Amino acid sequence: MATDKICVVVVSGSLxxxxxxxxxxxxxxxxxxxxxxxxxxxxxxxxIKGRDVQVPVEGEMGELMAGKKVPSFKVLFxxxxxxxxxxxxxxxxxxxVLGVEQDELESYMGEATGLTKFLSDARxxxxxxx
Amino acid sequence: xxxxxxxxxxxxxxxxxLMELIVALKESQVGDELEVLSTDKGSANDxxxxxxxxxxxxxxxxESEGVWHITIRKAK
Numbered sequence: 001m002a003t004d005k006i007c008v009v010v011v012s013g014s015l016x017x018x019x020x021x022x023x024x025x026x027x028x029x030x031x032x033x034x035x036x037x038x039x040x041x042x043x044x045x046x047x048i049k050g051r052d053v054q055v056p057v058e059g060e061m062g063e064l065m066a067g068k069k070v071p072s073f074k075v076l077f078x079x080x081x082x083x084x085x086x087x088x089x090x091x092x093x094x095x096x097v098l099g100v101e102q103d104e105l106e107s108y109m110g111e112a113t114g115l116t117k118f119l120s121d122a123r124x125x126x127x128x129x130x
Numbered sequence: 131x132x133x134x135x136x137x138x139x140x141x142x143x144x145x146x147x148l149m150e151l152i153v154a155l156k157e158s159q160v161g162d163e164l165e166v167l168s169t170d171k172g173s174a175n176d177x178x179x180x181x182x183x184x185x186x187x188x189x190x191x192x193e194s195e196g197v198w199h200i201t202i203r204k205a206k
Contacts, residue, residue, distance in 0.1 A: 023144070023145055026145060026149065027145050027148070027180075030148070030149070030152050030180075030184075031180060031183055031184060032183075032184055065143075068143060069141045069142050069143060069146070070142075070143045070146070071142065071143070071145065071146040071149065076145070076149070079149050079152075083149070083152050083153070083156070
């Protein structure tokens with residue numbers, strides 16, 4: 001089994017980028033790779049429980065995906081954690097700015113993580129940024 | 131006793147059928163055969179790749195009337 005590690009950094013809150021990040025994270029996780037996901041900026045908003053976030057689309061692909069049976073990015077991130085070796089970390093800075101506590105985030109999210117910790121964890125892995 | 135199961139991923143897009151297969155594999159025994167139905171051509175290419183990568187047995191892919199049938203055997 002491969003042991004290579006990938007780190008997925010998501011800062012965009014657009015559907016296309018969240019979707020692609022979730023696909024990379026979930027497929028890598030179920031293929032035996034260790035996956036760390038770091039969610040910051042607008043990418044954190046859809047993971048706050050009870051917030052009905054309107055996820056914006058960037059263009060035609062996003063509009064098409066919204067109307068088709070594409071697996072939701074939130075389901076894919078959850079499956080990455082449940083079916084594979086993925087951990088999803090909310091950015092502590094973004095949580096502070098938003099005034100959001102850990103228990104307000106989806107239950108499959110890991111603990112609030114700062115950049116220093118994430119950079120240390122990411123040192124020996126590939127980094128994918130969305 | 132090995133079973134044969136159908137995993138119906140029709141209508142879903144990549145990586146939906148793969149994820150449905152993985153859920154079904156978790157509930158299966160070693161030796162069971164699983165046949166994934168997919169209308170997504172990308173999944174028809176990607177599922178055999180995944181199966182070989184993680185070490186299950188890929189058996190065959192057939193296509194009929196826009197539906198791909200990808201058959202695999204749980205190997206571990």
